Structure formats: C-alpha cells, structure tokens
Amino acid sequence: MRTFAFFLLMLTSFTWAGPDWLRWGAHADEGFTRFVFELPLGTSYEVVSENAVVRVRLGLGVAKQETLTTEDPAVEHVEIVPATAGAEVRLYLRPGSTAKKPFVLEGPAAHFRLVIDVVHPQNGLAAQPPKPKPRPPVVVIDPGHGGPDPGTVGYIREKEVTLDIALRVRYLLEANGIKVVLTRDGDYDLAPPQIRDYNQRKIIDLDKRAEMTNGDRNLFVSIHVNSAERPARGIEVYYLGKTLDPRTLALAVAENGGGELGLELTQKAESTAEAALADLIAQGNLQFSARLAKAILKQLLSRTHTINRGVHSAPFYVLRYARIPAVLVEVGFANHPTEGRLLARVDYRQQLAEGIVAGILEMLRNGTYAAPGQ
Ligand SMILES: [Zn+2]
Structure with a gap:
C-alpha cells in the first residue's frame, strides 16, 4: 500500500x-x-x-x-x-x-x-473580471485650410496638398493600429453653412480645429504649406510659443487667417503661450510638443533630404488649446520653383506622409509623457 x-x-x-x-x-x-x-x-x-x-x-x-x-x-x-x-x-x-x-x-x-x-482564481466564479484591452492611441491630424480658404497658392494650392498628405498619414497610422481623427476629410471648413462672413467663418473654423486637441486624444499634428517673398525652401516644425523673429510672426499671422483677423488671432495665441509659460503642466506639455516637433522634423529630413529650417515656437492659433503634444508642420514652400513642383507630386507627398508618421510613431513608442486617461 x-x-x-x-x-x-x-x-x-x-x-x-x-x-x-x-x-x-x-x-x-x-x-x-x-x-x-x-x-x-x-x-x-x-x-x-x-x-x-x-x-x-x-x-x-x-x-x-x-x-x-x-x-x-x-x-x-x-x-x-x-x-x-x-x-x-x-x-x-x-x-x-x-x-x-x-x-x-x-x-x-x-x-x-x-x-x-x-x-484557481482566474477560473473560479469569483475570479477577477478580465482586464480591459489597452485603448489604442488617438492622433488628430489637421489638414490646414479648406473650403473657401485655399491657403497659400503657388505651384500648388495649399488646401489640396495638406488634405492629400493627411489622408496618407491616416492610412499609414491606421495600419499601425492607431486611431486617427481628421479635422476635415474633404474640401470644406468647419463653420456652419449659414455664416457668410469670411472672417467669422475663419474664427469658428480655427476654434473648432483647436478644440479637437482636447479630450482623450494623444497627439495633434497640423499640416501646412509655407510661402515666402524671397525664394526659400525646406521644412520647419512649430509648437506653441512666442517668437521674436519677424518672418515667423508673419507666418503665424498668415496661418491664423491673415490681415486684421490674423493679427487678432495671433495676439490671442500669444497670450495663451504666455500663460502656458507660467503653468507647470502646460510647460511640460510644451516640452513634449517640442520633442514631437523634433522627431517629425528628423524623420521628414531623412526622407526628403531637403533643407532643415528647424524647430521653433510661434503663436499658432490652432495649437492654443492643446493639452496634448501638438505641432504644426510646414512641409515646404508652395512658391519655390523646385519644391513647389515637388509638392505637386504624389510620390513626394507620400514621402512627407511617411516622415510625419515615423515621427509620430517614434513619439508614441518612446512616449513617457502622461497621456490623458492613462
Ligand atoms: Zn497654412
């Protein structure tokens, strides 16, 4: 026995x-x-x-x-x-x-x-409920301008190029399991149809885009095309802040609606940036925005081999409400004879989209920043 x-x-x-x-x-x-x-x-x-x-x-x-x-x-x-x-x-x-x-x-x-x-606990009736799956990151992509506002016009129309790149970015990000929210997915602005006044439409449009930087989103990337009085080319990436450089200020005014309206919205964005510098949380977020800007610029340059015009801060209205890393990319100059023509080509736009996506992925993977709800 x-x-x-x-x-x-x-x-x-x-x-x-x-x-x-x-x-x-x-x-x-x-x-x-x-x-x-x-x-x-x-x-x-x-x-x-x-x-x-x-x-x-x-x-x-x-x-x-x-x-x-x-x-x-x-x-x-x-x-x-x-x-x-x-x-x-x-x-x-x-x-x-x-x-x-x-x-x-x-x-x-x-x-x-x-x-x-x-x-055993995981099999028993009183077992703990299964853990919820982690939420996929949510990235907001903002193709600049649209509808009545063509943006800058040179060898290309800005609103068409920004939309095309944004749609390519969406496709690539979704292929990586990332949820994408576009501020627009066609040739329109975000103001209601009954508003006739162009400036009024522009304020509402920019406000609505800027508001899409809060909620449970992780990153915000606004896509634009540059222009210059003297021939210039290359890529620059911005995050919210003040600037002393007159050319940067002029660019912000133009992107903020141009003219009197552009000046007014630039001043509003400037005061937000000023307040952010006195707020530790907002300051931290600006540092992450700068990091995102650097990652995107690096990846864009490695694909296009164009001129590095650097990362800067500027009072862009569309970035003013951001509580998440938020940047504005100027992918090139519409009126430069070489770059303007490159921006008309789909293969070049694809390279730009791939660069933006690589920068976003780099930031999300190394992301040690506190994303909302995580
Ligand atoms: Zn623009």
Whole structure:
C-alpha cells in the first residue's frame, strides 16, 4: 500500500508536507488544485465551506496541531487542528478561489478517498473580471485650410496638398493600429453653412480645429504649406510659443487667417503661450510638443533630404488649446520653383506622409509623457 501511495505521489506531482493521509497537487492546465484525504473505511467526515475557509471535520485522531504553508495557486495555507471528536482540517483559500462540492473515490486496501477540488482564481466564479484591452492611441491630424480658404497658392494650392498628405498619414497610422481623427476629410471648413462672413467663418473654423486637441486624444499634428517673398525652401516644425523673429510672426499671422483677423488671432495665441509659460503642466506639455516637433522634423529630413529650417515656437492659433503634444508642420514652400513642383507630386507627398508618421510613431513608442486617461 505504501508503495502504491508513493507511486501515485510521483505521478501527479503532489505537494506533500503533512500527515500521510492528506496530500494535494495543482493541476495548472485544468485550473484547480485537488485535495485528497485518504481515510480508513468508516471514518466520518463533514465539509463546511464559509468565508474563504473550507473546514473538513474528520473522525480521525491527530497528535498535534500543524500549519502547512503552500505555494499553491488556490490555497494559502492548511491547518490541522485536533478537535474533541477527531480533527479539523482548514483550507484557507486565496482571494478568488472557490471550493467545489466534495466527492468520494475508492481507495486502496480498506481506505477511501475524500476529494475536494479548489478552482484557481482566474477560473473560479469569483475570479477577477478580465482586464480591459489597452485603448489604442488617438492622433488628430489637421489638414490646414479648406473650403473657401485655399491657403497659400503657388505651384500648388495649399488646401489640396495638406488634405492629400493627411489622408496618407491616416492610412499609414491606421495600419499601425492607431486611431486617427481628421479635422476635415474633404474640401470644406468647419463653420456652419449659414455664416457668410469670411472672417467669422475663419474664427469658428480655427476654434473648432483647436478644440479637437482636447479630450482623450494623444497627439495633434497640423499640416501646412509655407510661402515666402524671397525664394526659400525646406521644412520647419512649430509648437506653441512666442517668437521674436519677424518672418515667423508673419507666418503665424498668415496661418491664423491673415490681415486684421490674423493679427487678432495671433495676439490671442500669444497670450495663451504666455500663460502656458507660467503653468507647470502646460510647460511640460510644451516640452513634449517640442520633442514631437523634433522627431517629425528628423524623420521628414531623412526622407526628403531637403533643407532643415528647424524647430521653433510661434503663436499658432490652432495649437492654443492643446493639452496634448501638438505641432504644426510646414512641409515646404508652395512658391519655390523646385519644391513647389515637388509638392505637386504624389510620390513626394507620400514621402512627407511617411516622415510625419515615423515621427509620430517614434513619439508614441518612446512616449513617457502622461497621456490623458492613462
Ligand atoms: Zn497654412
């Protein structure tokens, strides 16, 4: 009989540390631990399960009290306590474990087996609910201008190039499992149709785009095309801030609607930038915006090999509400004879889209910034 018991022990890898009539072993694949009480025929037993303790009262004398600790996934420890009419064995369950109804099996030579299976936490009824899947990152892409506002016009029309690049960026980001929100996906602006005044439309349009930088989004990238009085080419990337450079200021005014309106919205964006410098959280976000700007610029330059015009801060109205890393990319000059013609080509626009996406992915992968809701 001893030989047989030992053989069984080896086969099922039971953890045996107590009296020779009690053993248990985890069946990890099936998700439970089996407790086996091998008792002389005629031994009385009663099993009571309450408050995560299973009490097995046995008509069986024991010499001493014992506490057996265990690494078992279902049970923390086992106590064997002498009682007046025999012994009580207590199984202290781990949180989420549940004991099934006991049953009896035949045993060897004048013995029977009382069996109690305890289901492991992940399989039990009281198991913890499955963890929700992590939310995919959400990136807002803003193709500049649209509808009545063509943006700058040179060898190309800005609103057409920005939309085409934005659609390519969306396709590439979605292929990487990233959710994309476009501020527009066609040739329109965001003002309601009944508004006739161009300036009024422009303010509403820019406000709505700027508002899309909050909520549960992770990054915001606005795409624009540059222009210059004197021939210039190359790529520059901006985040919100003030500027002392007259050309940068003129660019911000133009992108903010131009003319009187552009000046007014540039001043509003400037005061937001000023407030941000006094606000630690906003300041931190500006640092992440600068990092995103650098990542996008680096990736764009490695693909286009055009002129590096650097990362700068400027009072762009569309970036003023951002509580997430937000940048504005000037992908090239519409009126430069070479670059303007390049911007008309789909293969060049694809390179630009790939560069922007690579920069975004770099930022998301290395992203140690506190994205909202994470
Ligand atoms: Zn623009």
